[in-house]
Amino acid sequence: MNEPSQVAVVGFGVMGRYHANVYAALPGVSLRAVVEPDTARRRAAAELYGCATYTDVAAMLRAEHLDAVSLASPTSTHYPLASRLLDAGLHVLVEKPVATRVSEARALAAQSRTLGLVMQVGHITRFYKTVQQLRQEVRRPYLIEARRLTPNARIRDVGVILDLMIHDIDIVLGLVASPVAQVAVAGHALNGTPFEDVAAAQIIFSNGCIARFLASRVAPDTERSLVVAEAERTFRLDFAREPHTEMAIYQPRPSDDDGNHVHVDRHVVFEGNPLRKELEHFLARIRLSATPIGTLEDDLRALTLATDLTERLAPLGAATVAAPAG
Ligand SMILES: NC(=O)c1ccc[n+]([C@@H]2O[C@H](COP(=O)([O-])OP(=O)(O)OC[C@H]3O[C@@H](n4cnc5c(N)ncnc54)[C@H](O)[C@@H]3O)[C@@H](O)[C@H]2O)c1
Known part of the structure; x- marks a missing residue:
């Protein structure tokens, strides 16, 4: 039997809530943690999902052993946070757009390839x-x-x-x-x-x-x-x-x-x-090396x-x- 995938959501705003809802309902997935600087939103996440909550990514990485993360913080934070999460050995679903600059997106794509990690961009359409x-x-x-x-x-x-x-x-x-x-x-x-x-x-x-x-x-x-x-x-x-x-x-x-x-x-x-299909696909790519629907090259062309x-x-x-x- 496969162990459940241990996942977290970073950024519990409008989109992060949707990601957390999907993960909480998916079989074979354990929503372990939510990272969110806003106190009321952290409290809401803990009440809704009974998961751990953290004010920042560094605190989560110190405490949790995870497989994958959805990054749904504001776009201007994607590059440093995604890089940090990849460095920690986590597969990352980054909400679109992957970054605000093409150079940053290229750096993240190269980093994920070098580390052999899945990085998928949330192009939901x-x-x-x-x-x-x-x-x-x-x-x-x-x-x-x-x-x-x-x-x-x-x-x-x-x-x-x-x-x-x-x-x-x-x-x-x-x-x-x-x-x-x-x-x-x-x-x-x-x-x-x-x-x-x-x-x-x-x-x-x-x-x-x-x-x-x-x-x-x-x-x-x-x-x-x-x-x-x-x-x-x-x-x-x-x-x-x-x-x-x-x-x-x-x-x-x-x-x-x-x-x-x-x-x-x-x-x-x-x-x-x-969104459920997008996250199922992300997890299938991690577990089964499924062929990506949309590549990092496609993401780079759009950005x-x-x-x-x-x-x-x-x-x-x-x-x-x-x-x-x-
Ligand atoms: N795929 C889609 O259709 C779709 C739709 C809406 C938004 N998005 C994308 O999702 C991302 C978030 O958008 P949103 O609408 O949820 O914004 P939002 O403002 O509702 O939520 C962002 C959350 O991130 C938190 N945050 C800020 N800095 C943080 C940090 N350093 N670490 C962790 N959390 C942090 C904020 O407090 C906030 O709760 C954006 O990149 C946006 O482009 C995608």
Whole structure:
């Protein structure tokens, strides 16, 4: 019989709670500890899961013998904390984005490889059934439009490109097998912060495909949609109806009368719990060396494009059109 995996969650905010909930319910897993500087949140974790709690990672590492950790602290803390956890010999699931700089992400990827440890980045959309279906079915898209809007400006240590748009960047890079040829980006920050709250970007790939992105965390309503057009058909996904995704597939059909019909196939797909699938996959990679769904190279490509767009935004508000960096 396999021993249960001994796991911990670092950062018990919105996302860390979800991770802890999943681990607490997974068979073959023992949630040993939560690290969280906030006293009330530590108390809540101890009450909910009966696990040990610590104010910092160093204290947890001194006291616990663990196999794996979910790192769900603010993005600006990912690099030093992930490096520390890997150094301690732990497999690490780092929430997205893996770090704020590409150089840091590369250093973590190299560190995990050298130490023979799994480091997985929490790109949760890779575990949506509908995104997996798109990756199977889409052949040669010529236009992609992704909108990810929310009234929730909770995350304050990175801009909306690294916070939200990176999900769509990751999906799009998984659908278009061509290098990025040109990028354009515009956006702005509210209240004089250094981090953009709204951003619009356009990416043109070498094969001619155009991808347009809009991300906002100061929108009046929530919207999360993706349109992928190819010559034969167009896919439209609405992710804002969790736990369901609505998928419509449009195809032109010749009609008996005077013109073309559009045939629409609509599906409502129950996504289940994609975070549970993500964490099960992480544990399967540790135990069974399962083939990764999304590699560290994929993570680096998404982060490279996201940070390139972010850097081009300065001075905020100006639109720039240029070839991608590097
Ligand atoms: N995959 C997704 O869909 C998704 C969704 C939301 C957030 N995230 C990511 O998850 C991470 C956390 O986001 P959140 O929304 O949960 O933020 P949050 O602010 O709700 O939670 C972060 C928690 O980390 C704690 N913390 C701060 N410094 C710490 C440290 N040094 N050690 C341990 N804990 C520390 C904070 O006190 C807070 O409780 C971010 O990287 C974010 O991008 C991912």
